[in-house]
Amino acid sequence: MLTLLPARARIAVAVLATCAAALTGCSGGDGGSSPSASPAPSTASPSAGRALITIKDFAFHPATLRVAPGTEVTVINKDAASHTVTATSGKAFDTGEVKPGQTVTFEAPARPGSYPYICTIHPTMNGSLTVR
Ligand SMILES: [Cu+2]
Numbered sequence: 001m002l003t004l005l006p007a008r009a010r011i012a013v014a015v016l017a018t019c020a021a022a023l024t025g026c027s028g029g030d031g032g033s034s035p036s037a038s039p040a041p042s043t044a045s046p047s048a049g050r051a052l053i054t055i056k057d058f059a060f061h062p063a064t065l066r067v068a069p070g071t072e073v074t075v076i077n078k079d080a081a082s083h084t085v086t087a088t089s090g091k092a093f094d095t096g097e098v099k100p101g102q103t104v105t106f107e108a109p110a111r112p113g114s115y116p117y118i119c120t121i122h123p124t125m126n127g128s129l130t131v132r
Pocket of ligand 1: 082083084119120121122125
């Protein structure tokens with residue numbers, strides 16, 4: 001599982017995913033054999049896969065995200081200020097400080113439910129993670 005990978009590897013996976021989303025495949029030169037060129041075998045698991053929260057302009061995108069229990073959630077901070085993704089009730093999840101340009105991951109709760117979260121540095125920023 002991804003949880004066993006060192007943090008650096010997980011960041012690399014996130015960068016690859018971002019690259020693939022932006023360019024529809026990073027290896028644009030070799031037309032034809034794109035599937036075999038993928039170095040990450042875990043990119044095609046839709047239900048237990050990964051999810052992405054982008055922080056930009058002091059807001060979470062998307063503001064509401066639905067994931068499967070235990071999903072690895074990637075957080076990318078595209079602002080010039082630090083932010084956090086912190087569950088407001090209990091200690092369901094908390095990324096701690098995510099510095100400008102930094103990418104971190106956290107594991108979504110195993111228990112289904114709706115988990116509102118805020119940025120503890122800017123408490124007016126809020127979003128919701130739905131686990132089901
Ligand atoms: Cu913030």
